Amino acid sequence: MKKTLYRYIFNEIPPPFLVGMVTFTFVLLMGRFLRLAEMVVEKGVPFGDVVRMVTYLLPSFWLFTIPMALLLSILLAFGRLSGDSEVTAMKSCGISLYGLLPPPLVFSVLATLGCLWVTIYAVPWGNSSFKKLMLDIAQSSAGVSIKEKVFNNAFPDMVIYADGLDGKGQNMNGVIVHDERDPKTPTTIFADTGALFSDPRSHSMEFQLKNGSIHRSEEGGGYRMVQFQEYILRVALADTTPKGPKKTSEMTIEELRHPPAGTPKKEVRLRRQELYSRLALPFSCIVFTFVGVPLGIQNRRSGKASGFSLSIAVILCYYIALSGFDTLGEKLILPPLLSGWGPNLLFLLAGGYLFMKTAAEEPLPLAALYQRLKDAVSARLHRGEKR
Template identity: 20%
Template sequence: MKKIHLLILKSFIRPFVVTFFIVMFVLLMLFLFKYIDDLIGKGFQWYIILELMMYASMTNVAMALPLSILLSSIMTYGSLGENYELVAIKSAGISLGRAMYPMMIVVTMLSIGAFLFSDYMLPIANFKYYSLLYDVRQQKTAFLISEGVFNNSFPGYSIRVKKKDADGQTLHDVMMYKKEENSDNLSVLFAKEGVMYRTPDDLFLVVKFKNGVQYIEEKGKNSFNPRQQFTRRRFASTEQKFDLSGFKMKRTDASEWRSTIQMMNLKQLSLSQDSVAKTLAKSTSSNMSMMAPYLKYFTMLHKAPKDGTLKPMPAVELKGKELESALPQAQSEAQSLREMLRPMAERYAEESKTVRKYSIEYQKKFTLSAACLALFLIGAPLGAIIRKGGLGLPVVVSVIFFLLYYIIATIGEKSAKEGSITPAMGMWAAIIILTPIGLFLSYKAANDSVLFDTEAYKRFFNKLFKRKAVQA
C-alpha cells in the first residue's frame, strides 16, 4: 500500500470513530430524555438500565453510521485540503479518484458490514430493545409512599402521609383507608407516627403504626339485622404488611414479539410477505362469489369472464308499476351490497398496508448500505472543495446534507406506507436523489472547482452587472 493511501486512511479512521461515538451519544441522550420518566424511581438494578441503553444504541446505528461517514469524510478531505496535502498529492500526479480509492474500499466494507448488521444483528437488537422497554414501562414505581398525596400503589389501600423524615422510613400523621374487595367493609386508620421497612427477602413492605386509632365499619353479624356494626380501636402500636410481588419486574413472553416486522430478517420478511400476499389474492378472488347472492344473474355475470373484460348487458326498459317496484328493490340490493363490501374493503386495505410494511422493511436492509456509499460520495469531494477541517464548517455542511437525506427518506417511507408510491421507490428515493449530487461534486472536485469560493461568485456577478450597465 502506498504511503499516501495509508496517510488518508489514518486521517479518516480517527474522525470516523470519534464522530460515530459522538452521534451515538447524542442519540442515546435523546432516548434518555424521552423515557426518563419511565426509568427513574422504579428500583431497577443498574444492569437493567445499562442493558436497555445498549440495545437502544444498537437500534440507532442505522442513523449514526451514515452521518458519521459523511461527517468524517468531509473532515478528512477538508483537513487535507486546508493543509495543502491534496495539492501535494495532485502535484505528484495522483488524481483525486486514486486518492479516494482506499477510502472507497473501507466505506464499501463498512457498507457490507452495515447490511450484515441490519439483517442479522438489528432484528435481535430490536427484539431485545422493544420487549425490555415494554416491561420497563409497565413496571410500577418504587416510590410507594410519597408526602402529601394519597398513594394507591397497593390494591385495596390508600395511604396519605403528611411528612417523611430524611431517612425515608419515619412517617408522621399517617392516614390509611382499607376497602376489601367484594365487601362493604371499610376501615380508616389514623396514626401520629409510623415506620416502614422491607423484609429481608424483599417480598413485603411492613408499616408499623404508633399512637393511633382505627375505625372499622362492617355489616352486622346477624343476617336478619340490617344495622351495620361500627368499631373503634385505639392502639399504641400495630403493623400492616403489603405484598411487593407486583413491583418486581416481570418479563413478557418472547413469542409475543416474534411476529413484529422489525424483529425479522430478510428470509422471514420474504416468507411473511408472500403469505400475506397469497391471503390477499385469495380473498380478492373470492369476492365475486361472495357478491353473487346479492346480484341477479341477468344483470350481472355470476363469474368473471376468461378474458378479463366485462361486456355491458342489454338494457331493459321498465314502465309503470314494474319501475315503481324495481327502484326500491334495486336500492335495497345496493344497500345490502354496500354493507357487505365495507368490511371486505377495510380488510383489503389493512392487508395491503401490511404487505407494503413488509416490503418497506425488506428494502431498509439494503438502503442503509447504499446510504453509506451515497453520503461518502458527497462528503469526500465536498471536503476537498471547501478545504476546511475540524468540527466547524464540516459539521454544518454534513448536518444539512444528512437532514436532506433524512427528510427525503422519511417522506418516501410515509408515502410508501400510504400506498402513494411503490415501497421500492419510496425507500430508494433519497439514494436516487443524492447519488447524482455526489457524482456532480466528485466531478467538480476532480477538476478543482470553485464551487464554494465566494470570491469567484463576486467576480461573476460584478462582470454580469458591468455587462448590463454597458448594454444600457
C-alpha cells in the same frame, strides 16, 4: 508508492469517525437520559439495569450514527488534506481525484457491512432484550415505587394509596385502590391489609387484599358494593396478546421477506418497501463517500465546526428525501424498490456530479453561491463601518 499513499489517506478517516460515532450517539441518547434518571431516582431501578438498557438501545442508534459518522469523517479527513495543500501535492504527482477514492471507498464498504450486521442481527436482539428487561424492571420495582401516605400511579389507569408499608414495600395496611382500567365501570377498593407479589409467568402483579369492600359504579347510574374477606386483584404489566396487526417497522427481516399465505397485496407491498428501506440505509455509507469527498475538498478552509454543520445539513437532506420517498411508496405512487432505494440513487447521482466537477477543478454551484453571499455580506458590513 500507492500503497503508502492509500494507507496514509485511510488512517486519516478512523479518528474523526470514532469522534462522530461518540458525539452523534450521545446526542441521540440525550433524549432518553431524563427518563432513565427518573427510573433510578423515583423507582429505585439499579444502575446496572440502566446500563443494560442503554446497551440494548445502542444498535437502533448505530443504524443512523454509522452513516452520519462516516460522512463527517470523510468531510474532515479530506478537508484537512485539502487545507494543508496535500491534495494539490498529490495532483502534481499525477494522482487524480479518482486515484484518491479507493481508501474512503474501502472504509465505506466496511461501514456498510457493519451497518448491515446491525440491521439484520443487532437491532432485533436489542429490541427484544430491551422489552424483556423493561418487563423485569416493572415487576421488580413496582413495590418499590409505592410510597406510604401518597397516592401512587405506579400502574396505568390505577391509583394506589397505602397508609403504611413494611420495609420491603410488599405488605400494606389501610389500602385504597382506585381502578379506571374500564372507564365504564370505575371501581374503588378499600382493604385493611394487602400484599403485592409479582407473577413472571403471566407478566403481571397481584394484590392480595384482605377484609375490605369493593365499590363499583355501573352503567346507567347504578352502584354496587361487595364485602370480601380475601380478594386478589391482578394487574397486567404487558399485553401479551396483540390488539391489532403487527407494524412493519416492528417485523424482523424474515417476517418481511416471507409474509404468511393469504396476506393482502397491499400489506405485502408495504412489507417489501420496509425491507428495501432497511437494506438501503446501510448502503448510504457508500453513497455518502461520493458526496463527502468533493465537499470535503471544497471545504478546506472552514475548519472542523463547518465540517460538523455540513455533515448535519447533508444528512438532514438525505432523511427528508428518505421520508418523502417512503410517503410516496405508502401512497402507492412509487413501486417498493424505487421507494426504498430512491434516496440512495438520488444522492449517488448528486455525489457523482459533485465528484466530476471537483475532479475537473471546477467550482461547485452551491460553493460559488455561498461565496457570493459571503462576499455580499462582507461588503455590506464594510460599508456600514465606513458610515
